[in-house]
Amino acid sequence: MSLRNALLGLLSLKARHGYELHAAFTALAGGAENWDVKPAQVYTTLARLKESGLVAEAGTEQSGGPEKRRYRLTKRGQGELAHWWSRAVEPGHARDEFFVKLMLAVAWVQAGPPGETRVDPKALLQAQRRGLFQELHRWTLRRDGLDPSVSLGQILLMEKAIAHGEAELRWLDRVESRLDEVRRQPVAVPEARTRGRPKNPT
Amino acid sequence: MSLRNALLGLLSLKARHGYELHAAFTALAGGAENWDVKPAQVYTTLARLKESGLVAEAGTEQSGGPEKRRYRLTKRGQGELAHWWSRAVEPGHARDEFFVKLMLAVAWVQAGPPGETRVDPKALLQAQRRGLFQELHRWTLRRDGLDPSVSLGQILLMEKAIAHGEAELRWLDRVESRLDEVRRQPVAVPEARTRGRPKNPT
């Protein structure tokens, strides 16, 4: 929901063409480490921004290969950008796939049919923990091996990954103990009530 | 990238129709707290799954209102699900919008044109910290006020939010000190080299 805004921000620093924008965004946002954007998306987004009148072409340049279409912010683009700066970033959707998987595994244990395909929440948990631990190790090595002249963003990204990784690890421990508690006293699986043929009137 | 799988998982527990699936998924995944899915998406996803032969209709039921189309897993659906269980969840794209905004603000300070629209990284940081702190406070209150009979997932979600919130808060502190360091010794803004009209041959 916001490559648009980042592009506007970059263009507010100076006019650029698509390739430059892609490179600049990748450097700025941490690339594959944090927010990987493919060139194609830059061009399509740019086209949409142009159609909305937020950017405009500021002359093309030709030096050998294909044309370089340079873009610049319009007045409306500046307004939109100012609005973005004024807004706080909305706390993101976590969309934690592991959590869903875990809850599904728990539900399976409690209500699952007797298929061979067993799913053990404990095993899931341990696999996740092992993977995270290794990743954490790698990040730590990378952070400690960073050249001090490297950009500020690189350092901050590593520190962030480590901070959240450690938090997640501690949370996984917590999950395990909660799971042990529940195993002694299982809980109900949430279900939706349906209308037709009511079974138990409350 | 994975409501598909969650729906397959729920259907493996028992056959359901769309509305039930939506309710079950919302209960399971933590709803707006973690992964909000609109009913429309359930229906379209279900249609796609059916088209791919992973689910099939298992009879309709009519009791008053519209038809209830009950879905069940097919053999191929079971295979797909087994595959999902076997895979580890890939470490998610963080896509941290705040980070991008911050880096952009820093770049602006170092290279920005002298427009009136100033963007202060420090102010951004403090606003973010204030917001996060309040949210953290709310979560803590909610966790402590939770009825013990509430589902396991609710508790875990709160604990997770708190753990990561605290980590983020500590990271923001770290960012601030790094920013102070940099202010004394600024770094270069990363740029892409262009081809035409080379300025400085390295």
Add this chain to the structure above:
DNA sequence: GGTGCCATGTAACGCGTTACATGATTAT
């Protein structure tokens, strides 16, 4: 002569959101 970077895009698809449309049942 090949590899890789610079530079541009289009086409097609999947996921997700918003808005719209319909209509019955149940609780206030």
Add this chain to the structure above:
DNA sequence: ATAATCATGTAACGCGTTACATGGCACC
């Protein structure tokens, strides 16, 4: 009466990914 809940979907759009197509230039 009317509001909420149950129940189903379609249409259109935005964001993001993958794959494809084109071609010059620089370096080994």
